[in-house]
Amino acid sequence: EPEVTQTPSHQVTQMGQEVILRCVPISNHLYFYWYRQILGQKVEFLVSFYNNEISEKSEIFDDQFSVERPDGSNFTLKIRSTKLEDSAMYFCASSEALGGSGGLNNEPFFGPGTRLTVL
């Protein structure tokens, strides 16, 4: 079964450092997402990406965050200068189409996540 993969599984960094979280979406998927989950809290939407540009972003996704699809397979989330409150599990997701039309592949498939710890 195809799956979304994410690396690294755990990233520890010092406050103020830049981090890049990497994701390989499912190969025929066109829509890409980043979500995060602070320990014990809800999963929160960060950003969606389609056709090489951001299609929507939340208020969390400020100027410190950026996303990129540098080649045909990877999708990255960069945090320019990490803060303590950026510590969370970051999930990448992808979908073949947009949700709501009943097909399994229309809903985002989530990766296993990268646990980011900012010290």
Place this chain on the structure above:
Amino acid sequence: LAKTTQPISMDSYEGQEVNITCSHNNIATNDYITWYQQFPSQGPRFIIQGYKTKVTNEVASLFIPADRKSSTLSLPRVSLSDTAVYYCLVGRITGTASKLTFGTGTRLQVTL
């Protein structure tokens, strides 16, 4: 997006049917309902999605009444491995994105 309300937790015995009801009173005409499952330290996993009436797949059934203000996820004959958090979400297509807003979910504990 419509706010969802679901039980914080539920307990069940293995082999029983579990029904988790979610309310979404302010659901809009174009919104759809989707359910995800999440195990500890893993990403959410899609279970089922629907717009109205009943949807069934190999894992679960989803019942949505005509007014669409609530939905019920039905898990037949749960096993210990179904212990997880179940999220009811209202999805909306916004331009070129399917934005999902997660709530706090229902923590289902299945025991022998």
